[in-house]
Amino acid sequence: MQTFIKDLIQQNTAKILLIVLDGLGGLPVNGRTELDAAKKPNLDLLAQGSACGLHIPVAQGITPGSGPGHLSLFGYDPVEWQIGRGVLEALGLGVELKKTDVAIRVNYATLENGIVKDRRAGRPPTEESRKITERLQREISKIDDVKIIFSPGMEHRFAVVFRFPEPLPGGSAAIKDTDPQKEGKTPVAVTPETPQAERVAQIAGKLISNIAEIIKNEPRANYVLLRGFAQVPDIPHFNDAYGLKPLCIAVYPMYRGLATLIGMEAPALKGDIREEIDFLKKNYHAYDFFFMHVKKIDSYGEDGNFDGKVHKIEEFDRALPDILALNPDVLIITGDHSTPSVMKSHSWHPVPVMLNSPYVLGRTSQAFTERECLKGEFGIFPTVNLMPLALANAGRLKKFGA
């Protein structure tokens, strides 16, 4: 965020609700996007009285991952604050990371005479690999002064976190993947790429030896390959940056994990949009800022299921009146990136957004669609500017300069 924002923050009691419909934006099939096709009277009516626009999470043409998409929404420059693969993997498996942690993605592999025969150990069933990972945790809990945390994942995948007794200097996770990328090669030795990374490399080397000794008699998963070494970034906390007390309302661990990285409270939660709304209502009095994450719209987009994505948008539309009943001072509905079902993936397309507050122009857009948002008063703008707009509409920013 721009440094002068912090000096302009002022306190009041206004509440900001940011609803992220994951993967919201789309592309047309027979001329109509998912948002065009969805019957969503509540969203369309709200858009008519809101400030509308389209935002660009990273840069034009750049397809954001979930990390950059969300950091931008929270007002953090996603190019400045990059979240390493290992960290995202660990967050996705539900590990609560601390700023002293280094996180690593790990594959079980099959080693034969020192040669990697199968980089994925024949993709063992998740239940089978989970048992091996749990055994590793029982036998390895510490290496030197470093706590070792194992998190089982799907099939051959799991995550390991090194919890150091104190924060490490920058560059401490600059270590090459030990995965040779091709079968028939030897594993890559643990190689620190900077002097600061030597400490982590030592622990990693010992970890690999210890694991290999424990699982050497497994028929397939008898070795491990380490990838995506990453330090937990020391991002300014949301409360320090904006003077807001934030609550994350999300079902998927990765989004809760991202939220905790910037100091949001993010209690575990099960269910779907209904449970999320109940949770929002129950906690509405106790926080200033609410990040509510709605996952399934993206999932159907990723599956290439146009109708499924449409139905999930319609489902959210039916739930919207319950949210509006809370009468938040500032309500933002948007996505973290577009996921057009025709592409079956995240995309670089700008993401529709509407912001409702008493201080908008409004009456620029007839519906909450990509093309109507293009007519809106926000125009096309960088996603990182959304938080200052939210704060301004909440009356939480002082004037800049006399």
Place this chain on the structure above:
Amino acid sequence: MQTFIKDLIQQNTAKILLIVLDGLGGLPVNGRTELDAAKKPNLDLLAQGSACGLHIPVAQGITPGSGPGHLSLFGYDPVEWQIGRGVLEALGLGVELKKTDVAIRVNYATLENGIVKDRRAGRPPTEESRKITERLQREISKIDDVKIIFSPGMEHRFAVVFRFPEPLPGGSAAIKDTDPQKEGKTPVAVTPETPQAERVAQIAGKLISNIAEIIKNEPRANYVLLRGFAQVPDIPHFNDAYGLKPLCIAVYPMYRGLATLIGMEAPALKGDIREEIDFLKKNYHAYDFFFMHVKKIDSYGEDGNFDGKVHKIEEFDRALPDILALNPDVLIITGDHSTPSVMKSHSWHPVPVMLNSPYVLGRTSQAFTERECLKGEFGIFPTVNLMPLALANAGRLKKFGA
């Protein structure tokens, strides 16, 4: 401004007229903004043939003060060139500042046994405080080698300027306010926050002692509190930056003061829009660039007087034909920030703008309103880009690169 602009400047005889309707943009009341409600056939007709858009003075969500708002219009990055409180106060009181000056806002206060009993000395009538300030000027005109200039203000407020014999290094005004912010406390000692500020701090310390001695027997205004120490910024002059000979046409001292900071001529002027137009006509032959400031639209916005703001827009509209009769090569009509009457304050909302020249697309906008400007060929853009657009339309910018 972007550094390469200067290399592209070329001379011709084209004249640019920038009319700033202070606080122009607004928000709807019953669906219509002040610009929607105003009957302004001349402005609407002009907009139909102009390049229209909306500009953002500082950044999305940031509400600009008058200083940043105007600097942006003149093409200066308002975050890079911040104008301190003391400087703006002195400019507002009509002091002509030089680059060797440090300016300070001052309050008369009531001191009792070394404790601040009233930070505003009981808000004395302006006439009473003016007499005290004039007496101070008679008795204090110099401290060491520094000329001291007093400027009476409203009630308990006045300004002091330290005019040094030569420019001071950066950081020379980094001195804490001596105002303790609360009654019942002792005044804060003059404290330099950098080594460079020691010279100014010494003068300030002597000034406070001298003043206290002179006014010690005043019943209420027997002490002073110093706030907002500020150096005059060494901004590149308009003529050096753009090769334009500029004239400021403004009634309020602060806007004339801002203009003089960047080297504009800014003669004192009384009256309203009619007098400003007469002054423009009289001086039209002698300058290349005219900044005409129209204040009252903002004032009614700040008062929350929707109809008053509408009437002032209509009044300007009636005067517009007289301006058009001059047939300027480039005519820009805009504001320095929005002042929606519903908010009774400056706001962060983008500001409507139209630029008329022979080189515009036009026919995008039916009227000069926020929503119609949104359809314009300029889109939503940073205010600092307006000067390059003005220069380009005046034929005063060469091609960049071969």
